[in-house]
Amino acid sequence: MHSSGYRTLITPASFVTALALLLTFFYEPINASESVLLEPFHSEFAVDYSGFRAARTVSLEKDGEEYILRSTTRLKGAARLTGYGPIYEVSQFTLQDGVIRPSLYSIGEDKPNPKRDIRVEFDWDLGTSSGYAKGEERSFALEPNMQDPLSFELMARLLLSEGDRDFVLKVHEGHRVRSYHFIEQEEEALSVASRTISTTRYFIDRNSSRELYYWFSNNPKQIPLQIRQQHEQKTKGTVTLTKSTLLD
Numbered sequence: 001m002h003s004s005g006y007r008t009l010i011t012p013a014s015f016v017t018a019l020a021l022l023l024t025f026f027y028e029p030i031n032a033s034e035s036v037l038l039e040p041f042h043s044e045f046a047v048d049y050s051g052f053r054a055a056r057t058v059s060l061e062k063d064g065e066e067y068i069l070r071s072t073t074r075l076k077g078a079a080r081l082t083g084y085g086p087i088y089e090v091s092q093f094t095l096q097d098g099v100i101r102p103s104l105y106s107i108g109e110d111k112p113n114p115k116r117d118i119r120v121e122f123d124w125d126l127g128t129s130s131g132y133a134k135g136e137e138r139s140f141a142l143e144p145n146m147q148d149p150l151s152f153e154l155m156a157r158l159l160l161s162e163g164d165r166d167f168v169l170k171v172h173e174g175h176r177v178r179s180y181h182f183i184e185q186e187e188e189a190l191s192v193a194s195r196t197i198s199t200t201r202y203f204i205d206r207n208s209s210r211e212l213y214y215w216f217s218n219n220p221k222q223i224p225l226q227i228r229q230q231h232e233q234k235t236k237g238t239v240t241l242t243k244s245t246l247l248d
Helices: 032-037 077-082 151-161
Strands: 041-049 052-063 066-075 087-096 099-108 118-123 128-133 136-141 166-172 177-192 195-205 210-217 224-231 234-244
Touching: 032 151, 099 151, 151 166, 151 177, 151 210, 177 210, 177 224, 177 234, 195 224
Parallel strands: none
Antiparallel strands: 041 052, 041 234, 052 066, 066 087, 087 099, 099 118, 118 128, 128 136, 166 177, 177 195, 195 210, 210 224, 224 234
């Protein structure tokens, strides 16, 4: 649910200037929490954004040392008549020293659209990330925790599973880099997928007038159960989990 393009509809994410910093990481054995959170999964969400309904699926798979995180969003009902979508979002990354290191991120439809398509390439050897968005190319210096608009959520889950409750992630959104500050708020019980689940609500401060909230379950996998975007105290969009192998 970013403030522009596809991301307003599908992923919570639009996330200031990165400092020049290049670190060398080494592979280390994956700890127990990482092993659980990086298991392949398939989740389904119901999306309601300003009255438009859509279905979103998110899945994670592994190919050798590389992980592939995919999201597909399809409009439902009368919204399909707009001819918009499906929208495909992909993040490729590896895990090094307990940190997700994106290598390639893209979002777009079946046909190329320079005004809407976004692509970000991360070169950790050179210490730069190059993004294409809104028809322009922009490059930024990499920071150790820099993520893309899809991988940031999984990196947040890893940090939550390690006990972190207040942290900042830098996210390369294509045309800019923004700080996503996760701030713990309060516990709530949500009814999701025909069950009541204990959750903790987090406010993601992105220095934006559109407030972003995440509800993560309190189980070891820290599953995101609901995402909500608000503007001037009015709900603009909601993404709710309806089915997931993470709940099995």
